[in-house]
Amino acid sequence: MAAPKRKTDIGPPHYEQMLHPMVKKNYGKWKYHEKVKPGVLMHVSETGDKLYTVRAASSRLVSIDKIRDFCNLADKYCDGYLRFTSRNNVEFMTDKEANVQPIIDELAKMGHPVGGTGNSISNIVHTQGWVHCHSSATDASGVVKATMDELIDYFTSMTLPAHLRIAVACCLNMCGAVHCSDIAILGIHRTPPTIDNDKLANMCEIPSTVASCPKAAIRPKVIAGKKTVEVVEDLCMYCGNCYTVCPAMPIANPLNDGISIWVGGKVSNSRTAPMFSKLAIPYLPNNPPRWPEVTSAVKNIVETYAKDAKKYERVGEWIGRIGWQKFFEKTGLEFTKYHIDDYTLASSTYNSSTHVKF
Amino acid sequence: MASLEEIKDYLFHKVESYAGKKQVKVPHLTQEIIEHFGEAECSKKDVKEALKELIDEEKLVYGYYGGTTIELPHVEGSANA
Amino acid sequence: MSDTPMIDQLETGPWPSFIKDIKRMAEKNAMCKDLLGLLEMSYKDKKTHWKHGGIVGVRGYGGGIIGRYSDSPEKFPNVSHFHTVRVNQPSAWFYNTGALRYLCDLWEKHGSGLTNLHGSTGDFVMLGTTTDQLEPIFTDLSEHGWDLGGSGSDVRTPSCCNGMARCEFACYDTMNLCYDLTNEYQDELHRPAFPYKFKFKMSGCPNDCVASIARSDCSIIGTWRDDIQQDDAAVAEYAKGGKVDIANDVVGKCPTGCMSWNGSKLSIDNKNCNRCMHCINVMPKALRPGKDKGAMILLGAKAPIVQGALLSSVLVPFIKMEPPYEEFKDLIRRIWEFWDEHGENRERIGEMIVRIGKGNFVEEVGLEPVPAMIKEPRSNPYIFYEEYFDEE
Numbered sequence: 001m002a003a004p005k006r007k008t009d010i011g012p013p014h015y016e017q018m019l020h021p022m023v024k025k026n027y028g029k030w031k032y033h034e035k036v037k038p039g040v041l042m043h044v045s046e047t048g049d050k051l052y053t054v055r056a057a058s059s060r061l062v063s064i065d066k067i068r069d070f071c072n073l074a075d076k077y078c079d080g081y082l083r084f085t086s087r088n089n090v091e092f093m094t095d096k097e098a099n100v101q102p103i104i105d106e107l108a109k110m111g112h113p114v115g116g117t118g119n120s121i122s123n124i125v126h127t128q129g130w131v132h133c134h135s136s137a138t139d140a141s142g143v144v145k146a147t148m149d150e151l152i153d154y155f156t157s158m159t160l161p162a163h164l165r166i167a168v169a170c171c172l173n174m175c176g177a178v179h180c181s182d183i184a185i186l187g188i189h190r191t192p193p194t195i196d197n198d199k200l201a202n203m204c205e206i207p208s209t210v211a212s213c214p215k216a217a218i219r220p221k222v223i224a225g226k227k228t229v230e231v232v233e234d235l236c237m238y239c240g241n242c243y244t245v246c247p248a249m250p251i252a253n254p255l256n257d258g259i260s261i262w263v264g265g266k267v268s269n270s271r272t273a274p275m276f277s278k279l280a281i282p283y284l285p286n287n288p289p290r291w292p293e294v295t296s297a298v299k300n301i302v303e304t305y306a307k308d309a310k311k312y313e314r315v316g317e318w319i320g321r322i323g324w325q326k327f328f329e330k331t332g333l334e335f336t337k338y339h340i341d342d343y344t345l346a347s348s349t350y351n352s353s354t355h356v357k358f
Numbered sequence: 359m360a361s362l363e364e365i366k367d368y369l370f371h372k373v374e375s376y377a378g379k380k381q382v383k384v385p386h387l388t389q390e391i392i393e394h395f396g397e398a399e400c401s402k403k404d405v406k407e408a409l410k411e412l413i414d415e416e417k418l419v420y421g422y423y424g425g426t427t428i429e430l431p432h433v434e435g436s437a438n439a
Numbered sequence: 440m441s442d443t444p445m446i447d448q449l450e451t452g453p454w455p456s457f458i459k460d461i462k463r464m465a466e467k468n469a470m471c472k473d474l475l476g477l478l479e480m481s482y483k484d485k486k487t488h489w490k491h492g493g494i495v496g497v498r499g500y501g502g503g504i505i506g507r508y509s510d511s512p513e514k515f516p517n518v519s520h521f522h523t524v525r526v527n528q529p530s531a532w533f534y535n536t537g538a539l540r541y542l543c544d545l546w547e548k549h550g551s552g553l554t555n556l557h558g559s560t561g562d563f564v565m566l567g568t569t570t571d572q573l574e575p576i577f578t579d580l581s582e583h584g585w586d587l588g589g590s591g592s593d594v595r596t597p598s599c600c601n602g603m604a605r606c607e608f609a610c611y612d613t614m615n616l617c618y619d620l621t622n623e624y625q626d627e628l629h630r631p632a633f634p635y636k637f638k639f640k641m642s643g644c645p646n647d648c649v650a651s652i653a654r655s656d657c658s659i660i661g662t663w664r665d666d667i668q669q670d671d672a673a674v675a676e677y678a679k680g681g682k683v684d685i686a687n688d689v690v691g692k693c694p695t696g697c698m699s700w701n702g703s704k705l706s707i708d709n710k711n712c713n714r715c716m717h718c719i720n721v722m723p724k725a726l727r728p729g730k731d732k733g734a735m736i737l738l739g740a741k742a743p744i745v746q747g748a749l750l751s752s753v754l755v756p757f758i759k760m761e762p763p764y765e766e767f768k769d770l771i772r773r774i775w776e777f778w779d780e781h782g783e784n785r786e787r788i789g790e791m792i793v794r795i796g797k798g799n800f801v802e803e804v805g806l807e808p809v810p811a812m813i814k815e816p817r818s819n820p821y822i823f824y825e826e827y828f829d830e831e
C-alpha cells in the first residue's frame with residue numbers, strides 16, 4: 001500500500017523571480033560601487049543605472065512578524081524586493097536615492113541600526129546555543145547581543161583600519177566555522193562527561209556509546225554487576241559526542257563550561273592568504289545574561305588593534321607585523337602554557353629562530 | 359542480473375540483521391550488497407534504486423549516527439513520550 | 440514580577456534583540472512562551488536543556504529536518520518536541536516579499552513562528568515544530584515550489600555570494616551555478632549516501648564573501664587569467680586631492696610588489712600579480728578583474744573536530760565556468776566516485792586527501808600535479824617512489 005505521491009526533488013525557486021527589475025536588468029553589468037556612508041552602498045552600472053543598498057543589523061533569530069515588517073518596508077520603498085547577507089544582515093535595495101533616508105529612518109524606528117559596510121565590525125555570525133542545541137557550552141544569541149551592544153559604534157561607522165569580523169560558536173563543533181575570524185568567541189567544555197551508572201545501563205547501548213568517541217576514550221566496564229562505561233580522562237577532548245548518543249553521559253558542567261577567545265583569522269585573500277584564528281584567551285567564565293568578562297575582553301582587543309594597526313591591516317596582518325610577543329604585551333593579556341600547542345603537528349608552531357623582540 | 363525485488367529483499371534482511379548491533383551506513387551496505395550478488399549482477403545504481411524504494415515504502419528509514427545511517431523504523435529513544 | 444528576569448535584560452540596548460522577537464511571538468504562540476521559560480532556565484543554570492536527535496524527517500528524504508527534544512517536558516510541554524526544518528533558500532538570499540510572506544504564513548500555521556535568517560549552511564531555517572507537522576509542511580512547501588535543504592551525510596544546501604546580481608567583481612555567475620548544482624544534485628542532497636557531508640560554496644572573486652575557503656568541502660572562487668582592467672583617468676581621479684594615497688595604500692600594500700606608481704602613472708606587472716584583490720578593493724572605479732574570467736576549484740575545508748581544522752586547497756587553478764558546467768561536473772563525478780570507494784566512515788574529503796596524500800589523490804581523479812596546488816614542496820626525504828629500476 002503506497003502512500004500518496006507528492007512532489008519531491010524540485011529544488012529551490014529560481015532566483016530570477018526574486019530579483020528587483022533594476023538588478024535583473026543590470027545583472028553582470030555592474031561597473032563600480034561606492035560606500036556612500038556607513039551602511040549605504042551605491043552600485044553603478046555600465047548602463048548608467050544606479051542602485052542604492054541599505055544594510056541593516058538583524059538578530060538572525062527573527063520572528064515571522066519581524067519578517068513581515070521587513071516585507072512592509074520593502075513593499076513601500078523597494079518594489080517588494082529584499083535580501084539577506086552572508087553575515088545575516090538584511091539589505092534593502094532601491095533605484096531611488098530619495099528612498100534611502102526614509103528606509104534608514106524606518107529601520108531605526110524598528111530598532112535595526114544601519115551599518116556593517118567597509119572598515120566596520122559587521123554582524124556576528126553565530127550558532128544555536130541554548131536556544132536549540134544539546135551540545136552547547138554557552139548561549140550564542142545572547143553573547144552576540146551583549147557583544148554588539150558594546151561594539152555598536154563600530155557597526156555604524158567605518159573608522160577601523162580594516163574589516164573586522166567576529167564569530168561565535170557555542171561548542172568545539174563550530175557550526176559557524178568561526179576558526180577563520182578576526183575575533184572568534186568559542187564556547188568550551190573543560191571536563192569529561194559525568195556518568196550516571198544506574199541510568200546508563202537502561203538508557204544506552206554500550207557498543208554504540210563506546211564507538212561514539214572519536215578519541216577512543218570510552219571503555220566498557222562492569223560496576224556491581226551492572227554493565228556501564230568508563231572514560232579515560234587523559235584522552236577526552238570534551239567534544240560531547242558521547243552525550244549525543246547516550247543521555248546518561250552529560251557533558252555540560254555549569255561550574256566549568258565557559259568561553260575562549262581566538263584572534264587573527266581571515267578568509268579573504270586580499271594581501272595575505274586566509275588564516276586560522278589563534279588562541280588569545282583560554283578561558284573566561286559563562287556569565288549570563290550579559291557576559292561582561294567576554295565583552296570587555298573583546299572590546300580591549302578591538303581597541304588595541306584600532307589604535308595600533310596600520311591602514312588596511314586585518315587583525316591577523318597586524319599581529320603578523322608586530323609579532324605575538326607584542327600582541328600579548330599591548331593587549332595586556334596573560335600568556336599561559338595553554339597557548340603552546342600540544343596537538344598534532346604542534347612543533348610547527350614553535351619558534352625555531354633567534355627572532356625575538358625585547 | 360539480480361532483479362530489483364531480489365536486491366530489495368537482501369538489502370532489507372541485511373539491515374534487519376544489523377538492528378541493535380551496528381549502525382550501518384549507505385557506502386558500507388552498498389559494498390556488501392554488490393559483493394553478495396557480484397559486480398556483474400548488481401551495480402551501485404541498482405542498490406541505490408532498491409534503497410530508494412524501501413525508504414519510500416517506509417520499510418526502512420534514515421537515522422543519524424555521526425553521519426546518516428539506515429535503520430528499521432522504530433520509536434526514537436530520546437523522544438519525550 | 441516577570442518569569443524571565445535574566446533574559447529580559449537582553450531586551451535593552453541598541454542591537455536588535457532576539458528576546459523581543461521571541462516575546463512578540465509568545466503573545467500568540469504557546470511554543471514561544473515555553474521556549475522563553477526554557478531559555479531562562481538555561482541562563483540560570485548555565486547549561487543547555489536540549490537533548491539530541493530523533494529520527495524525524497519527511498517520507499523518502501534523509502535530510503532537511505533536525506530532531507530536537509527538551510529535557511524538561513513536564514515543565515515546558517510545548518517545546519518538548521522542537522524540530523528544525525531547513526528550507527532550501529533561493530540563490531544568494533534574494534527574496535520577493537510574496538515569497539517571504541508565503542513562508543511566514545506557512546510557519547505561522549505549522550510551527551513556532553521563529554526562524555533563523557539564515558542557518559550557517561545557508562538555509563531558511565524554521566525553528567521549532569512537532570513531528571506530526573512535518574509532512575503537512577513539506578507537502579505545502581513543494582506545492583508552492585519550495586524544497587528542503589540537506590543534513591546528514593549528503594550534499595548540503597549549496598550557497599553563494601550575490602555575484603553578478605550586485606557586484607562588479609564577480610568573475611563567474613555564482614547565483615546561476617548555485618541554482619544549477621542544487622538542481623543537478625537533488626538526489627544526492629535528499630538521499631544521504633556519502634561517507635559524510637559534502638558542502639559546496641561559491642564566491643565570485645577572491646574576497647570570498649561567503650567564506651567558502653573555510654566552510655566548504657568544495658570551494659569555487661572566481662578569478663581571472665589575463666590583466667587587471669585599468670582605467671587611467673579614474674586612477675588620476677583617485678590620486679587627485681589625495682583621496683587615495685596610491686604610493687602607500689595601494690602600491691605599498693601589494694603583496695607581490697608587482698605595482699609601481701611614478702606620481703602620475705600606475706603600472707602593474709600582471710604576470711606577477713597573485714590576484715589578491717587588494718588594489719581593486721581600494722580603487723573599484725579604476726581597477727577591475729580582467730576579461731578572461733573563470734574560477735578556481737579548492738577542496739577540503741572543515742571545522743576542527745577531530746583532527747584539526749582544514750582550509751580548502753587548490754585543486755584546479757583555473758576553469759571556465761559557463762553553463763552547463765560539464766567540465767566541472769565531470770570532475771565532481773570523479774571526485775565522488777573516488778571518495779565513495781576510499782572514504783572512511785565519518786571522514787570528510789579534506790581528511791581523506793591528507794590521509795592518502797594529495798599527490799595520490801590528484802592522480803586518481805585524473806589531474807596533473809602543478810605547483811599552484813602547494814605552498815612549497817616537501818622538505819622531508821620520505822618519498823614513496825612508485826617507479827624504480829630492477830636489475831634484470
Ligand code: HEM
Pocket residue numbers: 033084085086087088089116122123163165268270531599600601602605606608646647648719720721723
Ligand atoms: C571593495 C571590495 C568589496 C566588495 C565590493 C564587496 C562586496 C560585498 C558584497 C556585495 C557582499 C554581500 C555578499 C552576500 O551576502 O552575498 C559582501 C559581504 C561580505 N564581504 Fe565583501 N566585498 C568587498 C571586499 C571584501 C573584503 C576585502 C572582505 C574581507 C576582508 C569582505 C568580506 C565580506 C564579508 C565578511 C561579508 C559579509 C558581509 C555582511 O553581511 O556584513 N569583503 N561583500
Ligand code: HEM
Pocket residue numbers: 126127128132133134135173174175176177505507523555557558559560561564654741742744
Ligand atoms: C563535526 C562537527 C560538527 C558537529 C558535531 C555539528 C553538530 C551540529 C548539531 C548537533 C546541530 C544542531 C543544532 C540545532 O539544534 O539546531 C548543528 C547545526 C548546524 N550545523 Fe553543525 N556540526 C558540526 C560542524 C558543522 C560545520 C563545520 C558547519 C558549517 C560550516 C555546520 C553547520 C551547521 C548548520 C548550518 C546548522 C544549523 C544551525 C545553525 O545554522 O546554526 N556544522 N550542527
Ligand code: HEM
Pocket residue numbers: 173212241244245421422423424425491492493494495504505506589590591
Ligand atoms: C537518531 C537520530 C538522530 C538524528 C535524526 C540526528 C540528526 C542530526 C542532525 C540533523 C545533525 C546536524 C548535523 C547537520 O546535519 O548539520 C546531527 C549532528 C550530530 N549528531 Fe545526531 N542525530 C541523531 C542521533 C545521533 C546519534 C545517535 C549520534 C551518535 C553518535 C549523533 C551524533 C551526532 C554528531 C556527532 C553530530 C554532529 C556531527 C555530524 O554532522 O556528524 N546523532 N544529528
Ligand code: HEM
Pocket residue numbers: 818819820
Ligand atoms: C632518513 C632521513 C635522514 C637520515 C637517515 C639522515 C642521516 C644523517 C647522518 C647519518 C648525518 C651525519 C651525521 C654526522 O655524522 O654528523 C646527517 C647529517 C645531516 N643531515 Fe641528515 N639524515 C636524514 C634526513 C635529513 C633531512 C630531512 C635533512 C634536512 C632537511 C637533513 C640534514 C642534514 C644535515 C644538514 C646534516 C649535516 C649536519 C651537520 O654536519 O651539522 N638530514 N644526516
Ligand code: SF4
Pocket residue numbers: 127128129133134135136137169170171172173174175176
Ligand atoms: S557549535 Fe556546537 S553547540 Fe553550537 S549549534 Fe553547533 S553543535 Fe550545537
Ligand code: SF4
Pocket residue numbers: 192193212213214215216217218231235236237238239240241242243251
Ligand atoms: S566528550 Fe568526546 S572525547 Fe570525551 S569521552 Fe565523550 S566522546 Fe570521547
Ligand code: SF4
Pocket residue numbers: 600601602606607608609610642643644645646647648649
Ligand atoms: S565574493 Fe567577490 S564577487 Fe562575491 S560579493 Fe564578494 S566581492 Fe563580490
Ligand code: SF4
Pocket residue numbers: 271692693694695696697698707711712713714715716717718719
Ligand atoms: S591584485 Fe593584489 S597582487 Fe595583484 S596587483 Fe593588486 S594588490 Fe598587487
